[in-house]
Amino acid sequence: MDTMTAQGAPSKTRDIQNHHMDSTIWDSFTFRDDDIIVASYAKAGTTWTQQIVGQLIFDGRTEPAAGQVSPWVDLRVPPPEVKLPMLEAQTHRRFLKTHLPVDALVFSPKVKYVYVARDGRDLMWSLHNHHYNANDQFFPSSTTRRAASALRWTARPKIRSPTSANGLMGMAIRSGPFGRTCVAGGRSATCPMC
Numbered sequence: 001m002d003t004m005t006a007q008g009a010p011s012k013t014r015d016i017q018n019h020h021m022d023s024t025i026w027d028s029f030t031f032r033d034d035d036i037i038v039a040s041y042a043k044a045g046t047t048w049t050q051q052i053v054g055q056l057i058f059d060g061r062t063e064p065a066a067g068q069v070s071p072w073v074d075l076r077v078p079p080p081e082v083k084l085p086m087l088e089a090q091t092h093r094r095f096l097k098t099h100l101p102v103d104a105l106v107f108s109p110k111v112k113y114v115y116v117a118r119d120g121r122d123l124m125w126s127l128h129n130h131h132y133n134a135n136d137q138f139f140p141s142s143t144t145r146r147a148a149s150a151l152r153w154t155a156r157p158k159i160r161s162p163t164s165a166n167g168l169m170g171m172a173i174r175s176g177p178f179g180r181t182c183v184a185g186g187r188s189a190t191c192p193m194c
Helices: 048-058 080-089 118-133 145-156
Strands: 035-038 094-097 112-115 173-176 178-182
Touching: 035 048, 048 094, 048 112
Parallel strands: 035 094, 035 112
Antiparallel strands: 173 178
């Protein structure tokens, strides 16, 4: 399947729909010439990059927070009939977030794309911590209870002994008075950087 147009721009060749994402929202999205799309795989630094872009747009102000004005467009919540009018009503230069691969994203030559990459080992460790530490409100917010229970089952592995490897990067995990900690590097399981 060819993912490039005759002009050399990527073209959408597939849709991705799961418990978190629905790429079909981009089919109805109206681009503006000055839009900025921040694209990455999950846990690669997307929100951090959004905040930087937001501060550039809003002259260094940290308010409003990027998450308030720069939504994850392909996230299933809120639904497209709510999200698209909210985005259309924005009067500032829009900067939007996506976790879609380029072949599932409608590409516009009008806008700027900022792609964020992170070492896959760090990304997987961060993704593991994100799901392991998700609270009980996170899982029912998925579209189906079955998908939520499957996610919960895979996201919460058994507690490991102090000498066992975590299976992701071969780092030992120990439990202490402040929660689970990575012995190699000292990262906390609730580290805001992960």
